[in-house]
Amino acid sequence: MIAETICSAVSAAGLGIAAVTAYRKRFLAAARIAAYSLVPVALVMTGIVGWLADTAFSPTAWAGFVLLGGAWLLFATTRAVERRRGGTRKERRAAARAAREDAVAPAASAPSLGPAARQSGPPATRPAAPPAAAPRGQDDFSDIEAILKKHGI
Template sequence: MLTGTVCTLLSVAGLGVSLLVARRRRYATAMRLAALSLVPVGLAMTGILRLIINMTFNPVAWVGVGVLGFAVLLFLSARLADRSRKGAPAAEPGTPPVAAKGASTPALPATGRKGAQAAGGADDFSDIEAILKKHGI
């Protein structure tokens, strides 16, 4: 009963503020404020707020949350242990094989503009220089 009253008062205050903002002709902001101010009443009317409050002040519920968290940690650690025991997962078909740790990677041939930039910096501005010379600059 008390939570419903508090939520109603919060919503009324929020709607009042949104009306004041709307009088300044800031309608989009006023609509956002109105939407946010209706949330407490909606939570109170659906009963979700009561569920949240009961869970917040219930130590058994918090122990349950801890147990669920511990279960997730156990599950994730079991997956990590399983992966480390089996090694790396198999590569997808069509992907190149992974090189060994000490092996050097072969250089890829330079193609196009990216190749010119990677090979050196000499050809980077040749196009720009040609345009400038053409215009006499």
């Protein structure tokens, strides 16, 4: 009962402010204020305010909110632990299995393939190192010098 009275008073005050705003020739703002001030009365008429008032003063409803909060806290904690460990147990097992399969080098089984599978010719060597460029410090200073000359410094 008190919630409905408060909502009606807020709506009446809002409509009064809208009337003063319209008197000052600000009709668009007055219409917007009137729209906002009609919302509390509409909520009372639909019964939402009564339902919220009953919920706010109900110990059973508050116990339900506490249980919902506890469930959310458990979900958040388990997700944080999963992220810290690196996924669920099933994902960790799959990753460990893949790591064991990849542990064997592909060339390790080449000798067991027999003489026909072996490559003939010299073993592969590393490519030659690229030609040595000028020291890095000299390149940096030449770029800086070019910029300074460009600006006349």
